[in-house]
Amino acid sequence: MKIYSCLYDLLPGAIQLLRESNHEIVIRDQSLQRPTEDELCEIVTEYEGIIIGVKEKMTSKVFTARNEKLKYIGTLSIGTDHISIEFKNAPELKILNCGKSNVPSVAEFTFGLMLQLIKRFPEQHNFTLGEIDNKPESFDLYGKYLGVVGAGNIAKEVIKIGQTFGMSVLCWTFNPEKYKDLEATGV
Numbered sequence: 467m468k469i470y471s472c473l474y475d476l477l478p479g480a481i482q483l484l485r486e487s488n489h490e491i492v493i494r495d496q497s498l499q500r501p502t503e504d505e506l507c508e509i510v511t512e513y514e515g516i517i518i519g520v521k522e523k524m525t526s527k528v529f530t531a532r533n534e535k536l537k538y539i540g541t542l543s544i545g546t547d548h549i550s551i552e553f554k555n556a557p558e559l560k561i562l563n564c565g566k567s568n569v570p571s572v573a574e575f576t577f578g579l580m581l582q583l584i585k586r587f588p589e590q591h592n593f594t595l596g597e598i599d600n601k602p603e604s605f606d607l608y609g610k611y612l613g614v615v616g617a618g619n620i621a622k623e624v625i626k627i628g629q630t631f632g633m634s635v636l637c638w639t640f641n642p643e644k645y646k647d648l649e650a651t652g653v
Contacts, residue, residue: 467488467490467514467515467537467538468490468492468513468514468515469484469489469491469492469513469514469515469516469517469538470494470513470515470516470517471491471494471516471517472494472500472501472506472509472516472517472518472519472522473493473494473517473518473542474493474494474495474496476493476517481493492513500519500522501522503523503527503528506523506524506528507527507531508531510528510531510532510533510536511531511532511533511535512535513535513536514535514537514538515537515538515539515540516536516538516539517540517541518540518541518542518548519541519542519543520541520543520545520548521548522541522548523548524539524548524549524550524553525550526550526552528550529552529553529556530552534558536559537558537559537560538559538560538561538562539559539560539561539562540562540563541561541562541563541564542564542567543567544563544564544565544567544619545563546561546563549561566619569619569623572620572623573620573624573626573627574627576624576627577624577627577628581607584604584605584606584607585604586602586603586604589602590602590604607628607631607632607633608632608633609632609633609634610633610634611633611634611635611636612624612625612628612633612635613635613636613637613638614628614635614636614637615638615639616637616638616639617637617639617642617644617645617648621637622648625637625648625651625653629651629652634652635652635653636653637653
């Protein structure tokens with residue numbers, strides 16, 4: 467299978483795995499910008515598979531340009547909202563995403579921002595250096611309420627970290643009946 471990667475920074479192990487599986491992979495030159503819609507229209511006529519990121523918009527125009535060769539779209543993201551519904555509804559195409567790839571990273575970043583806000587790290591640092599006179603007030607996360615909208619993979623990881631900090635967690639979701647496992651943990 468002939469595959470085009472719009473991303474030049476694929477891990478060497480991933481490239482090796484593809485090549486060992488008898489796939490020919492063409493990797494976009496790193497000196498080039500990410501492909502435009504018109505370039506994507508050309509790529510989908512030449513390759514059986516394409517690896518994209520969220521910056522590549524697989525639009526209706528790109529769908530119309532494709533030919534029967536294109537069988538796979540791999541996106542290095544959890545979401546697929548940058549891929550048009552036409553691609554998703556085409557029975558001959560498989561869309562592969564990265565499932566839970568960045569769940570821990572996003573949850574940790576969320577808590578990093580929360581800690582920065584509640585502990586006022588920049589102001590505390592400036593006070594320690596003597597650059598400001600009044601010690602900033604900071605608070606603890608322990609015992610506070612954490613509100614989470616949604617109950618997907620990232621939300622569940624945020625909930626887990628919040629509980630580790632001793633927070634009480636409230637969660638809202640469209641389908642609470644699907645998430646009885648969260649209720650069992652006190653959410």
